[in-house]
Amino acid sequence: MKLQRVLQYAKYLLSESIEKGEIAVDATAGNGHDTLFLAELVGEDGHVYAFDIQQEAVDATIAQLKENGLEHRATVILDGHEHIEKYVTQQIAGAVFNLGYLPGADHGIITKSETTIRAIESLLNLLKINGLIVLVIYYGHEGGKEERDAVIDFVSQLPQKNYNVLRYEFINQKNDPPFIIALEKKK
Numbered sequence: 694m695k696l697q698r699v700l701q702y703a704k705y706l707l708s709e710s711i712e713k714g715e716i717a718v719d720a721t722a723g724n725g726h727d728t729l730f731l732a733e734l735v736g737e738d739g740h741v742y743a744f745d746i747q748q749e750a751v752d753a754t755i756a757q758l759k760e761n762g763l764e765h766r767a768t769v770i771l772d773g774h775e776h777i778e779k780y781v782t783q784q785i786a787g788a789v790f791n792l793g794y795l796p797g798a799d800h801g802i803i804t805k806s807e808t809t810i811r812a813i814e815s816l817l818n819l820l821k822i823n824g825l826i827v828l829v830i831y832y833g834h835e836g837g838k839e840e841r842d843a844v845i846d847f848v849s850q851l852p853q854k855n856y857n858v859l860r861y862e863f864i865n866q867k868n869d870p871p872f873i874i875a876l877e878k879k880k
Contacts, residue, residue: 699871702861703827704730706875707787710825711735715786719743720774720812721804722750724796725757727789732758732766735786741767742781744774747802750795774812777819785819792840793831793871803836806843813847817856817878826876833869848874855879 697705711717713736719728722745731741745751751771758764770780774790790812792804809828816826832841848858856879862872 696863699829699861699863699873703789703829703873706825706827706873707731707789708734710823710877711739711786714738715821716781716783717741718777718781718785718788718816719754720777720788720790720809720816721745721792722754722769723791724750725754727791728754728767728769729757729761729763731787731789732761732763735766737766739766742777743767743769744772744777744780745769745795746771746773747795747798749798773808775808775815777812777815781819783819784821784824785816786821786824788816788820788826790826790828791831792828792844793834793837800834803834804840805836806840809840809844810847813844813876817851817876820876820878822878822880824878828874828876829871830874831869831871837869844874848876851876 711734717731722743728743751769754769794800794803832838857877859875
């Protein structure tokens with residue numbers, strides 16, 4: 694066995710939690726890679742809700758889905774993830790975040806701790822027992838360390854009788870390598 698890279702491990706965790714026919718959320722659609730992955734996981738009878746505040750990201754995500762013939766499995770929403778509860782009311786099996794900025798776009802447009810934590814709270818309320826929220830935390834940019842610290846502080850306070858909280862990271866890598874926080878709902 695070899696250790697999985699952060700993005701591989703995020704996908705592994707999601708694939709262990711989300712089954713065909715279930716609902717999943719991509720809280721930061723970005724270039725659409727996670728939305729596409731989730732659309733494959735939920736199958737023909739499931740659905741994915743993807744959120745982003747940038748039109749560029751919404752367009753890229755829709756293009757990614759269309760290119761793979763899966764646009765009918767997802768709703769891509771131009772809105773912040775802090776408004777998830779306005780769009781998603783069903784129980785979800787899993788969700789993913791890639792915190793930071795949209796690769797190849799304006800690095801001044803970043804995820805922020807207040808909206809991220811609000812989104813996490815909403816998703817925890819919708820999450821099925823044994824469901825997972827996976828946060829891939831990129832923090833090597835302006836404002837990134839503040840968001841990282843606020844998210845870690847928030848998830849560290851979640852009651853252990855209700856949630857398992859995992860941190861997965863490579864501690865010998867340089868230049869602020871991304872890491873994962875995974876939240877599993879126990880009851």
